[in-house]
Amino acid sequence: MSGTTPSLAERMSHIGLSPTMKGTIAAERLRREGVDVVDLGAGEPDFPTPAHITAAAHKALDANFTKYTANMGTLELREAIGYRYREDYGVSYAPDEVIAAAGGKQALYHAAMTIFNPGDEVITHVPGWPTLIEQIKLAGATPVVVRTSAAEGFALRADALLAAVTPRTRAIIVNSPGNPTGALISESEARTLAKEAARLGLWVIVDLCYEQLVYDHVPHNLPKIFGDAMREKLVLCGSASKGYAMTGWRCGWVLGPTAVVSGCNALQSHESSNVNSITQKAAVAALTGPQDCVAEMRAIYIQRRNQVLEWLREEPRLVCPVPQGAFYLFPSIEAFLSPAGAPTSQAFTDGLLAKEHVVVTPAEAFESTGAFRLSYATSLERLREGVTRIIRYARSLPLGK
Ligand SMILES: Cc1ncc(COP(=O)(O)O)c(C=O)c1O
Known part of the structure; x- marks a missing residue:
C-alpha cells in the first residue's frame, strides 16, 4: 500500500469526526490501559432502556418481524408518533406528515x-x-450562528435570531x-419568533x-406555538x-408538511431505507406505553443537576448557569485560563484528562470558548468524584503569563 493520502471529495475538507465523540475515544483508550476514568463526556442516558420497551423488541424478534418495512416506517409507528405529539402538545399530525428515521x-x-439550497443562509x-x-x-x-450568553443563562432570544x-x-x-x-x-420568545x-x-x-x-415545570409547548403561527413551514x-x-x-422522526416528509422519504429510500424493524416495534411501545419511566428518569436528572451545581459551587470561580433541560452543565472556566497554564478550553480539558482522568467536552466542540460541557447522565458517586478532580485540577493550574 502506498503511504500517500488519497484525495477525497471536496466536501470532506469541510467536515471531521463529530468532536463530541473524540473524548469518548480517548477515554476508551485510557480505560483499556486500566486507568480509573471518570467519563462525564457522554451524550446519552446511563439508564437501561425500560423493560416494557425491550419486551416489545423481544416479541418482534420472536415473531420474526425482521424484514423491510415501509420506507418511512410502519403505519403503526407513524401513528404512535402522532399519538405522542397529540397527547403531549395537543397538535395533530397525520401518518403522511410523519417519517421515522435512524x-x-x-x-x-x-x-x-x-x-x-446552495447559497441559502440558515x-x-x-x-x-x-x-x-x-x-x-x-x-x-451557509450557517449563520447567533451567540447566546452565559450571563443570560444561554437563553435563546427571538430578536437575536431575527x-x-x-x-x-x-x-x-x-x-x-x-x-x-x-x-x-x-x-x-418562541411566539415572537414564530410570528416573525x-x-x-x-x-x-x-x-x-x-x-x-x-x-422545573417550565411550559415548553413549541409544537403548538410554532404550529399555530406557521405550520406550513x-x-x-x-x-x-x-x-426513553x-x-x-x-x-428519530420528522413531523412536517407532506412535501417535506415526501422529500425525506425519497432521500431515505436511496440511503438507508426503513429504521430497523425491531427498533420500530420498540419505539411504538415507548411512545404509546406508560410514560412513568420518563418521569422517573427526569426526576433523577433533576436531583443530579441540583447536586452537581451545588458541588461546583465549592469553587466559586467555576460559574455555571442553571440549565432547565437536557442533562448537561456548561460551566465557565474563564477564570482558570491563562497562557502559562491552559490557554484554551481545549487545553484545559486535555490537561484534565491527562492529569485527573476526567472526560468532559471543551467549549470549542460547540463553537464556543471558555467553558466545558459536563454530562450528568451518570451516577452521583461518579459525578462527585469527577467534580472533586475537576476542582483539584483547576486549582492546580498556574495563572498569569
Ligand atoms: C441537540 C441534539 N439533537 C439531536 C441529537 C440526535 O440524537 P439521536 O440521533 O440519537 O436521536 C443529539 C444527540 O446527541 C443532540 O444532542
Missing part, C-alpha cells in the same frame, strides 16, 4: 437536505450541537432544550431531541434516544 440526527439531516445558535452546523454545510448552505436574517435566509434551526447548555427558548418567521416566509426547524427532559425533529434511553436503537 435517530434524530438522520431526521435533522434529511430535513436539511430537503429544504436548504440561522442557528451557539454554543450549540456541532452536527446542526455541519448538516447545513453538507446541504450546501437580527441575523438577511434576504438570503432560508431557515432558522432552534434546539431546545439545547445541547450543550440545557437552555430553553421560552414560550413567549411566518411574516418573513422562513422555515423553522425545531430540534426537540431533548423534549422529554424539561425541568414548520419541521419538528424528535427522537426516542434521550427521553434508546440511543443505540436509532429511532
Whole structure:
C-alpha cells in the first residue's frame, strides 16, 4: 500500500469526526490501559432502556418481524408518533406528515437536505450541537450562528435570531432544550419568533431531541406555538434516544408538511431505507406505553443537576448557569485560563484528562470558548468524584503569563 493520502471529495475538507465523540475515544483508550476514568463526556442516558420497551423488541424478534418495512416506517409507528405529539402538545399530525428515521440526527439531516439550497443562509445558535452546523454545510448552505450568553443563562432570544436574517435566509434551526447548555427558548420568545418567521416566509426547524427532559415545570409547548403561527413551514425533529434511553436503537422522526416528509422519504429510500424493524416495534411501545419511566428518569436528572451545581459551587470561580433541560452543565472556566497554564478550553480539558482522568467536552466542540460541557447522565458517586478532580485540577493550574 502506498503511504500517500488519497484525495477525497471536496466536501470532506469541510467536515471531521463529530468532536463530541473524540473524548469518548480517548477515554476508551485510557480505560483499556486500566486507568480509573471518570467519563462525564457522554451524550446519552446511563439508564437501561425500560423493560416494557425491550419486551416489545423481544416479541418482534420472536415473531420474526425482521424484514423491510415501509420506507418511512410502519403505519403503526407513524401513528404512535402522532399519538405522542397529540397527547403531549395537543397538535395533530397525520401518518403522511410523519417519517421515522435512524435517530434524530438522520431526521435533522434529511430535513436539511430537503429544504436548504446552495447559497441559502440558515440561522442557528451557539454554543450549540456541532452536527446542526455541519448538516447545513453538507446541504450546501451557509450557517449563520447567533451567540447566546452565559450571563443570560444561554437563553435563546427571538430578536437575536431575527437580527441575523438577511434576504438570503432560508431557515432558522432552534434546539431546545439545547445541547450543550440545557437552555430553553421560552414560550413567549418562541411566539415572537414564530410570528416573525411566518411574516418573513422562513422555515423553522425545531430540534426537540431533548423534549422529554424539561425541568422545573417550565411550559415548553413549541409544537403548538410554532404550529399555530406557521405550520406550513414548520419541521419538528424528535427522537426516542434521550427521553426513553434508546440511543443505540436509532429511532428519530420528522413531523412536517407532506412535501417535506415526501422529500425525506425519497432521500431515505436511496440511503438507508426503513429504521430497523425491531427498533420500530420498540419505539411504538415507548411512545404509546406508560410514560412513568420518563418521569422517573427526569426526576433523577433533576436531583443530579441540583447536586452537581451545588458541588461546583465549592469553587466559586467555576460559574455555571442553571440549565432547565437536557442533562448537561456548561460551566465557565474563564477564570482558570491563562497562557502559562491552559490557554484554551481545549487545553484545559486535555490537561484534565491527562492529569485527573476526567472526560468532559471543551467549549470549542460547540463553537464556543471558555467553558466545558459536563454530562450528568451518570451516577452521583461518579459525578462527585469527577467534580472533586475537576476542582483539584483547576486549582492546580498556574495563572498569569
Ligand atoms: C441537540 C441534539 N439533537 C439531536 C441529537 C440526535 O440524537 P439521536 O440521533 O440519537 O436521536 C443529539 C444527540 O446527541 C443532540 O444532542
